Amino acid sequence: MxxxxxxxxxxxxxxxxxxxxxxxxxxxxxxxxxxxxxxxxxxxxxxxxxxxxxxxxxxxxxxxxxxxxxxxxxxxxxxxxxxxxxxxxxxxxxxxxxxxxxxxxxxxxxxxxxxxxxxxxxxxxxxxxxxxxxxxxxxxxxxxxxxxxxxxxxxxxxxxxxxxxxxxxxxxxxxxxxxxQLYPHIQSPEQLPIIADIVQLSSSLPAATVSKLQQWADGKTSLRQLARYLNRDILTVAKVIYPYVQQGWLQLVYSGTTNLKIQIEDKETEKNHQVRIVCIDDTTTICETVESILQQQGYDAIALSNPLEALSLIFRLQPDLILCDISMPELDGYEICAMLRQSTAFRLIPIIMLTGKDGFTDRVRASMVGATDYLTKPFGDTELLMLVEKYVDLQTCVGTETRYKTC
Structure with missing residues (x-):
């Protein structure tokens, strides 16, 4: 057979x-x-x-x-x-x-x-x-x-x-x-848990639980390995950590993102805060263009072309502003925006949607999921920088409860 x-x-x-x-x-x-x-x-x-x-x-x-x-x-x-x-x-x-x-x-x-x-x-x-x-x-x-x-x-x-x-x-x-039902917050048994917010974990969980999380969530132990060590099935382990991943307190990454994690950690040690902007777009040319434009202006720009990987990494990156394409396979921009808005870590972060057409429906849907603004493709250097500066400036000038507005 x-x-x-x-x-x-x-x-x-x-x-x-x-x-x-x-x-x-x-x-x-x-x-x-x-x-x-x-x-x-x-x-x-x-x-x-x-x-x-x-x-x-x-x-x-x-x-x-x-x-x-x-x-x-x-x-x-x-x-x-x-x-x-x-x-x-x-x-x-x-x-x-x-x-x-x-x-x-x-x-x-x-x-x-x-x-x-x-x-x-x-x-x-x-x-x-x-x-x-x-x-x-x-x-x-x-x-x-x-x-x-x-x-x-x-x-x-x-x-x-x-x-x-x-x-x-x-x-x-x-x-x-x-x-x-845990998808996309948890995608694969081979993902590696990493602590993203030790303060929230420590204030919400018993000290013994936090200690165990620090032991296993080292970015080197996969969910599957953790299940083996604990003598539990993978679903049980995933369900236990799911609320913490959903809140952004734990982050799940893949082993192939090691180099990016190192870059993130290196940048987090810089003394002077550099505004970090993440661009999520499955078109490689858009990613490279946005990175080039923003980096030339002194921004810490990180482009991610895989939306699923981006959702996993973004809790670790902790950007000051997010650019997100609407039309992407497997996970579209509306879904990403809605998921991020459910987390306390991203309720006040500006999210700008990138759309290929200037349509009223797109604007309404973007507003409904909590998008801050939108930018129509193709766009030039000036359009991108003006919109980014608008919300970067807004962050530094207003209180935390009004750090973004919906479009």
Whole structure:
């Protein structure tokens, strides 16, 4: 059995394997064209780069039940995370790893090696395998494009446990639906939490909770890793931090934004405050033009061409003014503006909408979501600078309750 995920989805494939009580392995390949992986892929690349990466997964079956799942090949990082929760150190050397002899299932063989050496108990190994299966299917059930092949054959051996497909898929499907409700504030299990407002956190949460957040929200630990360390599923962890992300107290970034974060931190250490302006526009030429115009006038201008990445980064950037295109794929300017206005950190920040047409409807909609003003494209240097200076000056001259006005 083989085919394309655009013709049959993962859930249906698993159901067929279960109904047929098949034994063997399923290989799934994807190239980031599903929605969540597209987000992650774009956020991990510079806007001028268009490299495409592929990911693949293995699912192993015995008589129509799942006995193991794994993403990629020969990666022990997941095992390491789970063993950290159970306070077990990985102690097999390269020669011992090579002797495991399990193609495409090194981490499964590693668990068995630990069991045989009495370094973990059967209960711990059983729990880790269940969690590995759960998190792999959580990703697989979100795929809508890619290829698959099921190879019927001898089961992966030895077996420690097996799971019925129907109840497992039903549970994870429900979790996927709840996960979508956290979007776009939380987009991917691979996002890295960072504390953006320690003052608000400290005043609203117990000291012990803040201490734990400071420990884990270091910009190096992903939500998925955090779930492994805490022995919780990814949805539970995401729901716990969601209110803090929504308020702007915690920020979620992707590992590919590291260089930008460093630039932000460097600029935050400058003694003299420089007015920071963020431009969100999916057109690269607009981004570069705005950056050039504003930087020549001494502004700290940062252009972001991925609206989803921008929404994640903007809480960290803390701009004094935002320029936001209206028409963008995946997330338009109206949605971004409305989301930002829900956060106390952005209720008084001027947001100027960039529109390709001077229409009354656009102006009304922009006003309804809380936009400060709008600028029609194409615009010249003078138009842009006059509008920016209008609201930058307004910020320095009036009280906090009137820092912006709606258009």
């Amino acid at each position: 083989r085919g394309n995920l655009s013709e049959i989805d993962i859930r249906s494939i698993l159901q067929l394997i279960e109904l047929g009580q098949r034994t063997g392995q399923l290989l799934v390949e994807a190239d980031f064209h599903n929605s969540e992986q597209t987000i992650k892929d774009k956020a991990n690349r510079h806007r001028h780069s268009r490299n495409c990466q592929q990911r693949f997964w293995f699912v192993f079956f015995l008589n129509g039940q799942i006995i193991y799942c794994q993403e990629g090949d020969s990666n022990l990082l997941r095992i390491s995370d789970y063993l950290q929760h159970n306070r077990v150190e990985m102690q097999l050397d390269e020669q011992q790893l090579a002797s495991l002899g399990l193609d495409h299932a090194t981490e499964y063989g590693y668990l068995w090696a630990l069991l045989e050496r009495n370094m973990i108990s059967p209960k711990v190994a059983h729990n880790i395998i269940h969690q590995l299966i759960h998190e792999t299917l959580f990703d697989l059930l979100s795929l809508h494009q890619g290829n698959f092949i099921f190879l019927q054959g001898v089961a992966l051996a030895p077996q420690l446990t097996s799971l019925e497909i129907a109840p497992l898929v039903a549970k994870i499907t429900q979790q996927r639906q709840e996960w979508k």
